[in-house]
Amino acid sequence: MLLMPDIMDNVHRYFATTVGLVTTKGKHGPNVMAAEWTMQVSYEPMLIAIFIHESPTYWNIEETKVFGVNIASDDQAELVNIAGGYSGTEIEKLAIPGTFATYKAKKIDVPMVKECALAAECKVTAIQKMGDHIMVVGEAISAKFDEKKFPLIYTRGNYRKISRSKISSGRKIVRVTPEQMSQFKKMSAGQFVFKAAVAVIKDGNKILLQKSGGQWVLPMVLVSKGADYKNTLNQHLHSIGVSASVGSIKGIARMVLKSGREELRANFIMFDSTVSLFKEDYDRAAWFAKPPKNMLLKSLL
Numbered sequence: 001m002l003l004m005p006d007i008m009d010n011v012h013r014y015f016a017t018t019v020g021l022v023t024t025k026g027k028h029g030p031n032v033m034a035a036e037w038t039m040q041v042s043y044e045p046m047l048i049a050i051f052i053h054e055s056p057t058y059w060n061i062e063e064t065k066v067f068g069v070n071i072a073s074d075d076q077a078e079l080v081n082i083a084g085g086y087s088g089t090e091i092e093k094l095a096i097p098g099t100f101a102t103y104k105a106k107k108i109d110v111p112m113v114k115e116c117a118l119a120a121e122c123k124v125t126a127i128q129k130m131g132d133h134i135m136v137v138g139e140a141i142s143a144k145f146d147e148k149k150f151p152l153i154y155t156r157g158n159y160r161k162i163s164r165s166k167i168s169s170g171r172k173i174v175r176v177t178p179e180q181m182s183q184f185k186k187m188s189a190g191q192f193v194f195k196a197a198v199a200v201i202k203d204g205n206k207i208l209l210q211k212s213g214g215q216w217v218l219p220m221v222l223v224s225k226g227a228d229y230k231n232t233l234n235q236h237l238h239s240i241g242v243s244a245s246v247g248s249i250k251g252i253a254r255m256v257l258k259s260g261r262e263e264l265r266a267n268f269i270m271f272d273s274t275v276s277l278f279k280e281d282y283d284r285a286a287w288f289a290k291p292p293k294n295m296l297l298k299s300l301l
């Protein structure tokens, strides 16, 4: 698709960002600017990047090598308008009565804005020109947040509030027996989400099942983080006496397994597979024309 210049001009409108009130203090006075291009870019050390143009904010940072990041909360749209609508070359924004309430930063000499969702005091670690903006990266040497405040969102030229309702995880709730639950818990080895590769192997009207925790289930194996699903499943099938060729992904099933009060999140990636060699061994795996009734099996097939 060819992007026409007027479309290119509007691309930035289709991101959704929070807005940082970047505070500084230097030769260009105490100052605050709005910067939607503000984000955390590393956990350890905790680094925050801002992308700004040459203005009093940048000149202050260049001089002092420190800045404050105050993520505006959704009741601070007016402050963002002021911080973004005027330059420190024009007026002293922080001195307008009835607008910014500030406090002194703990570790650096800049004013911080009260009532923000997040406040971080940063020491510059890198400055680099990036296209028509300058990337300033700072290490957050002190940070605090307010659980009760939600960040203001900026998208399509408007300020918006984040809905307080969470998006449902979309996971199907599937009841399993206590034996299955303890088997899955054991297999999941403490992982937050049980991530398994599952083989769907059919021969005419028969399906191949494996015995697990005293129940017949589709052949499945936990896959450890970063490991290849197909290979892990192939090896597992071998270990239960099945020579198979694991084919393409048939689908994904995301569930919450429940037994009594116990819960386990589970993601099953199903693979269509074909068997080349298999001698039935009822302790490990067998063909079933009529699979035994169990909810997990029903949900996966």
Ligand SMILES: Cc1cc2nc3c(=O)[nH]c(=O)nc-3n(C[C@H](O)[C@H](O)[C@H](O)COP(=O)(O)O)c2cc1C
Pocket: 019, 031, 032, 033, 034, 035, 036, 037, 038, 051, 052, 053, 055, 056, 057, 058, 080, 081, 083, 084, 085, 086, 087, 088, 089, 133, 154
């Ligand atoms: C919502 C909003 C977001 C903004 N984001 C940025 C940004 O990420 N980077 C930038 O250089 N300017 C951004 N601006 C523009 C600056 O805030 C504006 O140029 C401001 O006057 C700069 O302040 P200063 O001149 O006092 O340093 C934004 C403005 C608004 C209203």
